[in-house]
Amino acid sequence: MQNLAHASNTPTHSAHFRVGVYAVIFHEGQVLLALRRDIDWWNLPGGGLEIGETVEEGMQREVREETGLEIEVEKLVGVYSKPQKQEVVLSFLCRVIGGTLQSTEESRECRYFSPDALPANTLPKHRQRVMDALLNQPEAILRTQRATSEEDQHLPNS
Numbered sequence: 001m002q003n004l005a006h007a008s009n010t011p012t013h014s015a016h017f018r019v020g021v022y023a024v025i026f027h028e029g030q031v032l033l034a035l036r037r038d039i040d041w042w043n044l045p046g047g048g049l050e051i052g053e054t055v056e057e058g059m060q061r062e063v064r065e066e067t068g069l070e071i072e073v074e075k076l077v078g079v080y081s082k083p084q085k086q087e088v089v090l091s092f093l094c095r096v097i098g099g100t101l102q103s104t105e106e107s108r109e110c111r112y113f114s115p116d117a118l119p120a121n122t123l124p125k126h127r128q129r130v131m132d133a134l135l136n137q138p139e140a141i142l143r144t145q146r147a148t149s150e151e152d153q154h155l156p157n158s
Helices: 002-009 055-067 124-135 150-154
Strands: 018-027 030-036 046-048 069-082 087-099 107-113 141-144
Touching: 018 055, 018 069, 018 124, 030 055, 030 124, 046 055, 055 069, 055 087, 055 107, 069 124, 087 124, 124 141
Parallel strands: 018 087, 069 141
Antiparallel strands: 018 030, 018 046, 030 107, 069 087
16 A cells, blocks of 8 residues: 555656647549648648647647648547657547648648548658548547658648
8 A cells, every 4th residue: 555655655757748630621533632832742731739728629720831721620539649749639520610721831732632542752650640540430549650751750730
């Protein structure tokens, strides 16, 4: 019993994680990707949550900032742990409810692509998230996404 009392008084060092949210948006069988301005890679629209923001608010803000579209969050597709970056990413199936698809300050171009013909410079983790959404599982997929290449290890959070 004394060990338990001692253990409860021992300070713990909790990890501090960044939470990312990314939208998988399909239209007529194609998936929406945004070409980032900071790097020459296509990715799903999304990014990090801001302090005081709900997951849904963050998802809506990120899609609007990157694509000009207004969306409704429909379903959690996957939860992705990225231990090298101390990040947890949530990907959601979303539906467009308004706005106009356009390039923005954050995206040079936004386009729909066939999932089996994504550009070669699509971020590998985002390619996986698109494939996970296509599985249409009844429950969210849990996956660890570790950096697999030199380029991927040097990319900003994604």
